[in-house]
Amino acid sequence: MAFARLRGWGECPATRIYKKNRRIFPLRMGQGLEASFLGSSRLAQKMMKRPAGAGLCARHPRSEDTERRDALRYFEPVHFSRRLLMIHDLDLIVFDLDGTLVDSVPDLAAAANHALRRLGLPEHSAEEHKRMVGAGEKNFVQRFLGPDHQDLYHQALALYLEYYAQHLGDQTRLYPGVTETLTRLASVKKAVLSNKREDLAQEVVKVMGLAGFFQAVRGGNSYGVLKPGADGLRALIRELGSAPGRTFMVGDKPEDILAGRGAGAGTVALTCGYADLEALAAAKPDFLLDSFSQLTDLFGV
Structure with a gap:
């Protein structure tokens, strides 16, 4: 079997995951090493579709699309x-x-769109802003301005920060x-x-x-x-x-x-x-x- 639940762990914290039916899969590496990966339910379902008996690094003829999907199944594990x-x-x-x-995208998007409106530029959807956040204010502002409007960066940053500081808790939720x-x-x-x-x-x-x-x-x-x-x-x-x-x-x-x-x-x-x-x-x-x-x-x- 390519994957199985770990057994015989003794009293370690992760035993509770096993007891609650959250699967931990041992992935066979070379030289007798074992490592493990705590899968999310979605990823676990993907992994269980792997061909029986396939090794971690096994290569099988497959289409490019299949190869890309398989990237979701294969992780280079560490010694667990x-x-x-x-x-x-x-x-x-x-x-x-x-x-x-916290889910802060609604407030981040509102502040960004406020700056865009004030500058006479098109606004973005919350989903678009969601893909832009995460790299600090400077990068976020540069991203929502777009490559053609970087000359407005300092104005946009000031407008964004002023608005966000006053509204950062309006729609953000835990x-x-x-x-x-x-x-x-x-x-x-x-x-x-x-x-x-x-x-x-x-x-x-x-x-x-x-x-x-x-x-x-x-x-x-x-x-x-x-x-x-x-x-x-x-x-x-x-x-x-x-x-x-x-x-x-x-x-x-x-x-x-x-x-x-x-x-x-x-x-x-x-x-x-x-x-x-x-x-x-x-x-x-x-x-x-x-x-x-x-x-x-x-x-x-």
Whole structure:
């Protein structure tokens, strides 16, 4: 059989995932190594369609379309025992903000469209804005202006920031289970690392009633580097007196996963945010979850 549930784990936090029928698949690597991947329900269904007996790196004649679809099934896994040890010794969880803790696209889109209207430019749909966010204010403004209007960047940035600062809590909402999950993770240090400007990130956390859960809320201007750069995460881990080997980075974008991997931390990707599954797969997260609430099963709380 190509995939099977892990058995005989003993008392480790991830046992609860098995007991709750959330499958963990061992993926055969070369030289007798085993690694595992916590699949979301959607990804698990895709993986179970894999031809019986096919090895992880097996190649079969297939069309280009099939090859592209198969990219969703194949992940280069890490040695899972190391990740289990990290869960046992967990000290710090660092969360992305937009698309991870909160759905902020309605307010981000409203601020962007306000700037576009004031400049006499066409507005974009919320879905279009959703694909543009996640790389800090500068990149977001450049993206919604488009290549033909970059000369209006400074005006657009000022208009966007002025509006967003006054309306950042109008339509932004917590994802389901966030408050309950953070409450159950009370024994673990928690922080936010966003590409959003620090003062704006802190205000969103405050308005959403989450400030009491976090030891630190940092933004894209806090350490002089944006994710996927890992230096900001490294600095935050040091600031909170932890270590990469005792830290997990949780986010919805490839940038979050790449920052976590670059810092030597464990990584959890959430499919309920703004990135598509294929992009998250390419970032090679240690774990892929469908909902924020599944973190309690993963971390055994």
